[in-house]
Amino acid sequence: MPEKTFSTAITNFVDKALRQWWWKVICIACLAFTVVGGMLLPVPRLNILNETIRNLYYHVPMWITMMMLYTAGVVYSIIYLRTGKLKDDIYAYQLTVTGVMFSIFGMITGMEWAKYTWGQAWSNDPKQLGTALSMLVYFAYLVLRNGMKDEEKRAKISAVYNIFAFTLLIPLIWILPRMVDSLHPGNGGNPAFKSYDRDFSMTIVLYPAFIGWILLGFWIASICIRINMVRYRQENTYQFEIEKHN
């Protein structure tokens, strides 16, 4: 079937890419530059924000990384439903769990920042509410998974829930907060960061920061995946033989 060859092509490509080392070097270089350059290079002087604007290099990349990991997790859930190989379920789960970790980091960096600029860590901002909801949805995913013992069934049901939740959540956290006023830049009369982006010294750090954090997210996920693949093979030696022959 053409779909199956398509999904195996994706998984083979990712498997090969995860084993290579060059992107890890890029990741380390970008993150080192982000930390050093983010602390030392000049930033625009703005009221209230002052030096806290440097948190932009940490806070925003966390969300981008989280979305990338969740999206990759959903892609693997779809592939799992197509192929039925438990390997793809391990990929989907570990990618999503790493995404949850990054969402916690994003929340912490955001609340820290909000405490110094908006006055309090939690201020019922629509984006904060949307994020809290998406965290609850993914915590529910973890609860659902841990409640089931049968591996095949767990894989199938959690893949279905993952696709359902992700598809419902995307319009809700990307579109709805943009329709109401928010304290975030670019909403409700607040200036967007786009206007500061023109500042060359910020752009030169922000883009490496995006690349570095995204690569770090996938690096962590790939290590988790490898650990769980080893565990899976040890626990299911017989089943693994069958899958290899197919």
Add this chain to the structure above:
Amino acid sequence: MANSFLSLVRKDMLIEWRQKHTLFGVALYVGSTVFAIYMMAGQPEAKIWNALFWLTQLFVAVNSVAKSFLQEHPHRFRYYFTIVKPTTFLLAKMCYSIALMLIMSLVSLLLFSLLLGWPLEQGGLFVVITLVGSISLSAVFTFLSAIAARAHQNAALMAILGFPLVTPVLMILSNLALKAIAPVYQPGWWILALVLLALDLLIIILGAILFPFLWQE
């Protein structure tokens, strides 16, 4: 397909009618919830009234729709599996729970108006919003109760899975309903209404696509 769909819906309605205890159990649940709210809040102002109404709708949806999949014996699914297509089965269940939820939401609206007052300026609009709202609530919870039933779990799992997913829907609904409460014209309500309708459509399509995978053993 249309034939088996209709007979499935008819079967669920018949079972509901013969085992009257579940139907009247839910009705009693609605009644006692509204009465408890009345005992605590009396006749609240419009905004609180609205919030309480939608919260009641949420709990009624969880309790009435949970039955759609969780009340069936797991072994009976194997029998259904042999005679109907999964999508037909899900759509029939959704249709049945939407019908149940429509009745229950009208009952709770009636009780609310009796006990907690009627702070609405545009009653007809509010009834329409209630009906649309009960469609989306019951569609989401039907699919989640299918997940909970396949996972051999109880209704608590359904609530855990559903509340975060359904909260934005409830926010849209209560904002829309506020338009029916306030006498002044508020711009932008039709965008919210379109978002809600698109969301309903998305839920039903997603359910129809994903249910066959859930169904297989």
